[in-house]
Amino acid sequence: MTEIPKSSSQELPDGQKATGWDSLADYDNGDSDYTHHSPFGEVPAINGNDLLDSGVFFGDAIALTQKYTSTSSETPEEKQVLLNLGDVYVLVGKDSDPNKLKAAWARAMRGHYDQQITFTEDITDTVESYPLVTTTLDNIPKEILEAEAAEDEAKRRAGDEEIQQADAIINREKDYRKLKDKVWDVKLTFGEGDEKYTTNVYGDKQKQPEEIPFDSASEAKISMQRTYAILWAKLMQKHLNEGEGEKVADVAEESLNEMGIALSEKHENLFVTDICYELDAIYNWEHRAELKDWYNERLCEDIEPLPKEAR
Incomplete structure (x- = not known):
């Protein structure tokens, strides 16, 4: 989707080169002040909002995450990542379907979600919660999805700013x-x-x-x-x-x-x-x-x- 040549690495301020997963994990990771999160406490949490703020598409953020998710780990938790995009955390696995993930993420971005993830700061014990997406929409009854879609459309007609902002990011x-x-x-x-x-x-x-x-x-x-x-x-x-x-x-x-x-x-x-x-x-x-x-x-x-x- 780009119009400029891509290089295989990027220069960091200290002259080192960052490639792949390390650069994503270290790239303005806003969760560095937190010591633990729940659920999925063993799964690394990455703040991808800087990618989103720079215009990176959802599918590209997921592909980048999957590319550097470990495939040699022995435990399922080490083959997954919790990726924060738009203050919605998405559980991304190596073989997750990006299109199905996007549909579930879009639902949560519009305010419809069934789970939350909680982060606790190490010094102040401040607790913050965010929507959490761990499954696709396959198991959600059609009637519920239709009702949510109708609610979203009513908000659009009413000029609701939050739904407009969510739509702009999703689309x-x-x-x-x-x-x-x-x-x-x-x-x-x-x-x-x-x-x-x-x-x-x-x-x-x-x-x-x-x-x-x-x-x-x-x-x-x-x-x-x-x-x-x-x-x-x-x-x-x-x-x-x-x-x-x-x-x-x-x-x-x-x-x-x-x-x-x-x-x-x-x-x-x-x-x-x-x-x-x-x-x-x-x-x-x-x-x-x-x-x-x-x-x-x-x-x-x-x-x-x-x-x-x-x-």
């Missing part, structure tokens, strides 16, 4: 592919002077290379940031091509909204900051200066930048 891959197809032929210009070139980035729709699974969490994050940076640029360019006299400042936020991204009125959106950087420093997009000016001005209007320590 991210489908929405991305739909938007990508919409702007496939839109061309972007990169570089300066003699090195300037114009391309649609995606190539020939009929001759697409096979999608290669990610090797590490850090690779997945960087790749998806660049994937969404290109999509954002193409959406903006489409508006610029179709509108008379429109500027980047006129279409930037509208294009973000099309991608399901809404800028907060209280805090800086680090994902948007990252993809702005990609279009500027990495891709050298022709409208990068206008985009930077718009975003800096937008930040100054009513968004409070995150504290330095939170960055």
Whole structure:
């Protein structure tokens, strides 16, 4: 699903290389302050929200988890991982069906779940609970699922923000592919002077290379940031091509909204900051200066930048 080449490893600050499961386990693992969880206390718990925040699709997060789940362990617990995506923990096994897991995860994301997992902090004994998905929807009566779906639809009609946010996360891959197809032929210009070139980035729709699974969490994050940076640029360019006299400042936020991204009125959106950087420093997009000016001005209007320590 990416438009940039993938490497087999990523450089860490100390010069070491992180590949595979180690990079996922160590990648901003928000559960490091906890000493135990229940149930499945013997199963490692991994915080995958950083992947989700970087635009990584559910299926790719599961595939990455399964790729580095131990197959040589003697106990079933060591062949499983509890993966937190969207503050819903999913019990992932080496042979779990990603599509069935996604359906069960989506149900819990919309507020329908039968189990919870509890984490206890070692120092303060603070207890936090989260929805837990351990089985597929196969054993849930059809009548219950239909009633839940009707409840969800009623919330959508009422404009419920929580169900809208859940839908946006759940449908991210489908929405991305739909938007990508919409702007496939839109061309972007990169570089300066003699090195300037114009391309649609995606190539020939009929001759697409096979999608290669990610090797590490850090690779997945960087790749998806660049994937969404290109999509954002193409959406903006489409508006610029179709509108008379429109500027980047006129279409930037509208294009973000099309991608399901809404800028907060209280805090800086680090994902948007990252993809702005990609279009500027990495891709050298022709409208990068206008985009930077718009975003800096937008930040100054009513968004409070995150504290330095939170960055």
